Amino acid sequence: MYISTQSCHTLAWEIQDEVDLYIIVENVKACAEKFGFTPYDSTLISLAVSEISTNALRYAHGGRVSIQPTLNSKGLEVTIKDHGKGIKDLSLVMQDGYSTTIDSLGIGFGAAARLVDEMIFDHNSDDGTTIRLIKYLPVPDNYLDIGVVSFPDTRELLNGDGYLIKKYEGDKVLIAILDGAGHGAKAQEATQQTKNIIAENYKLPLDQILHKCDTFLRKIHSGRGVELGLLRITSTYAEFSGIGHIGVHSNRESHLSFPMQNGRLAWALPKKILMTRYSKPDHFMIILHTDGIVNNNFHTFYDFQATAQSIAVDLFNQYAQSDDDATVIIVKG
Structure with missing residues (x-):
């Protein structure tokens, strides 16, 4: 197992099997803590990534996960791209309790969205779905x-x-x-x-x-x-x-x-x-x-x-x- 000790200036992993999932989740958590998130918030980010990545493996033929700082360097952005056939009804899959065994994501979307600040669908078509999960560091108490x-x-x-x-x-x-x-x-x-x-x-x-x-x-x-x-x-x-x-x-x-x-x-x-x-x-x-x-x-x-x-x-x-x-x-x- 490889756990990255690099700073989060874009790291990426392929999702091909269950071992990859474990490595990805542990790396994302370690990267979040290194970036400055508390252990609690780092766990929330890794759980959200786990939800989406697991569905990419099980129902969308795997995919790729990458992580990088946000444009303002105040947070982390995790992008998950799967190899499925897209999601026909985005509003439906966001509902709690929804699941599917079709070749696309479909389990845990609502839960994942609540664990981060933003969940964005960048791409959704018959050649796959791309989702960005964004979590920001808290505004410092001494900021204002x-x-x-x-x-x-x-x-x-x-x-x-x-x-x-x-x-x-x-x-x-x-x-x-x-x-x-x-x-x-x-x-x-x-x-x-x-x-x-x-x-x-x-x-x-x-x-x-x-x-x-x-x-x-x-x-x-x-x-x-x-x-x-x-x-x-x-x-x-x-x-x-x-x-x-x-x-x-x-x-x-x-x-x-x-x-x-x-x-x-x-x-x-x-x-x-x-x-x-x-x-x-x-x-x-x-x-x-x-x-x-x-x-x-x-x-x-x-x-x-x-x-x-x-x-x-x-x-x-x-x-x-x-x-x-x-x-x-x-x-x-």
Whole structure:
């Protein structure tokens, strides 16, 4: 048995028998750990590869497995190509419990997809199926310092504001801040429905996310509009797009300026949604807040020695209005 000690700059193995399967799974696990994945995550990756590779051997005349870093070098990409006759119904084989003995893959697809971040069908025809399994390292805890405080109007039990923080692909973070029109249960429902759409589409361009949220709220005839700000931070850039009265401020030294547009999702969306992008500064602080935070001068809060959470608490305590839902998010990098 051969277990690779090389770095994962593309390694490949043929799938011809059960011994090959064992070697492949052990090599993938060893490569993942060497790349920086925890033993637990390395096991998840190897299990996903085992599921697909086993089916390639049993039902698709074998194939080939290769592993390499992702384009951003923050994860691993495993490609499995089989020699079968393709998959007629991809949606069917993704269902749990589905199996087949036809000359194609068909067992464990759903399980394999849940073990990794992405499962992509690159090729599916009568000369075989090619599947890519992608798993990213977690975004490091020190990548960004983020603090959040969010509370409802003191007269209400439910918060019409909301926020979402999605870390992905090893070096990207999407931060959403939402303000449902009005207060109480209906405002909270509109905000939660919008958060669900963002969570399903977080990788899309910001303007497309806004359009999808607007379309969904109009489709369900939501009686409440939603104001929304979207901030994406990557290893190379910071970008923002927002509709409504969401506040967005940054320290002067960062030279970041993110304009908002008038409007409200499900009520009035601008014909052209603006997106602003800058190269990511070495040091920056961004303050996002809903209209329940009232202050025109945030200069005194740009303290790079304090934690983001302590700044958020201090700002909220000083400027949150008791008669409105209020949310503040501090992002430091």
